[in-house]
Amino acid sequence: MKILVGVKRVVDYAVKVRVAQGTVELANVKQSMNPFCEIAVEEAVRLKESNIAKEVIALSIGPKQCTETLRTALAMGCDRGIHIQTDLRTDYMELQPLAIAKLFQQIVAEKEKPDLILLGKQGIDSDCGQVGPMLAGLLQCPQVTFAAKVESKDNGFLVERETDAGTESIHIQTLPAVITCDLRLNEPRYATLPNIMKAKKKPVETILAETMGIDLTPRNPVLQVMEPPPRKDGIKVADVDALIDKLRNEAKVLA
């Protein structure tokens, strides 16, 4: 079985995001692999380690620094990487989920033909969660989002997914399929030094996005980007009466 994993390069999870010149500031800001993509890579590598998959390919879309993100994926155990190079911003400002899904579709349908596509459930920059479902729609194949457990079953997969109402079990009977990964699926491994060294020798193929013949123009204009208003300081109240008064008359949450 061949698995394709999407890995997105985003502003590091631990970094405080700022707005500059009307957009999210990226210059000199630390960027790393999207945490949900890390989980997807980990799951793909585990499937390979349990002999369910034979090859794992990592795919990343973005500027030349995406090769670093791909090297992390390779150090975690992927076999090779594909880099679709573009200088368009991938945090929703320029390249948006539909275009990303179409780029993925071309790689899946015409180039690699994987049996399983593993993606993070959403990018922590755009927070859209749309590429997985859009890709499955374009491919006309099954999709299970927010996967918390993935098990091989017959010739498909048994996936548990997290919903607001509880956990749901879905049996994917035909492949290829798209699974998007949620937090509880696994804990990604660290990249050990020997594996980092080995990763340097694994092949990474670069394709220029403009040569793929897909319309990449954004469909949704971004009107404004702003920081959330600063949180007001909390207050301490002297007693329960004061609390009820505030809740009733200031916060207006009590009748």
Place this chain on the structure above:
Amino acid sequence: MASIFFSSSRRKILSCSRSPPFIFTLRRLHQPYNSLTESDIQVFSEILGHNPSLLLPASDPIVTAASTDWTGHYGPAPARLLLRPQTTAQVSALLRYCHERRLPIVPQGGKTGLVGGSVPTRAHQEIILQLQQMNQITALDPLMGIVTCQAGVVLQNLQDYCADQGWLVPLDLGAKGTCQIGGNLSTNAGGPYFRKYGSLAGNVLGLEVVLADGRILDYNYRQRNNLKDNTGYKWHQLFLGSEGTLGIITGVTLACAPLPRSKQAAFVACASYNQVLLVLQKARQYLGEILAAMESMDAAIWTLVEASGRHKMPLSAETLRSDSAVLEGGPFFLLIDTHGSNADHDQEKWQTFLEAVQNDILNGVLAQDMKQYQSFWQIRESANPTVAQLGYTYKYDVSLPIAQFQDWIQEMRLERLGPLGRTESSLVNANWGHILDGNLHFNVTTIGEREVQKDLVNALEPYVFHSILKRGGSISAEHGLGQAKNHLLPSVHNEITLDWMRSMKALLDPKMILNPGKFLPVSS
């Protein structure tokens, strides 16, 4: 004859200094502190604006908590009262009154010290004066990176505030979420970044101190904030590391470093201490100016942290130990941290370094994002809390030549701990430290036992101190003296030096009201 020694006039003190030892002995024998009276409390209340949350009686459980130090080795010793001034003027008024009335005081910050320096002593039952209300960051010059703040600012808050504007406070410790900058200054705190960013004292540009008699001394704190200034005796440096025995620090002007844009960290495991030294030298050579910290953790502490189950460990001591190359005491773990202005450049340096050390290490893990970077540091910073939870820990914070670390540890284990015949599950020696700075934390923990054990103390002391001094090391690298190590001072310094220290103390605190029983040896 006794009365002239109680006068605070300088002339009489100078005349006393002709034969100091005699005078100080006499002073200590006749050293009445007065008892706290209702009218004292009235005065304090008045000074603190009759705000009930700023003055707590000894019976309040908060005061009991404030009377026990972090290690639990000291206290709770009863305190007479707890005061929480909100301004320098209030600190001054309180001290002026206490000086007149001869009431002893223990200044207290975050109470994270490890030598019992910030809690009351049974002998004197001091009034606790907490600086926590004075937590304002007054100013940060965005161009120069000079920050001015009050002594009660929590270190982490100061770090976050400065980081927001692109500046790095040149001090970091595991206790950052609780410790206050005033306490850091009073103990001249060390931390892992000493080598790269210099000592805390070196970065202090200005200081505001309230003396025992209430006078407020200001050295470039309120009016002037300059990196360079050579206009007078740098008296403010005397207060750094004086542990509240010469004056109470109420404000500081600190020089910050530019916030590094690129931070990288790796944990590596070495089979032997010789390999550790090789990695250290190569790190200096290949990482050069970006090398910010190198922390060591031995197999014992790594195993304990692993067993606590609180962290996802990047490496396993158990797995590595089975490697035949691992020698006595190994494997050894090193946290290597770099700070730089350009991630691409730093990664190139790291590549060269990792290639250079690949035969000197068993394995290693490189952080791939900031979350991993932070969790590596959390693992390192959990060393102290982990052993503290397991049982009574005998802690020794020493400096010695880096090449001798493991040799000294082996000496302690073979000659002092081994002969006690304890099992591995009842007694453990775990060691970690700021290896780049030559600072080792030697810890002995009695697992499951919370009481101090005489035979263990005798096995360890004074041997630890004598053996360290014999190797030209320091018996307290960064934790200070407090009431834990003040009695050792005569083994470290000669009489001339000790005498000079006592003279300074007499000059600044003739009535001995500031933190009695701490820092300087108490004469019997």
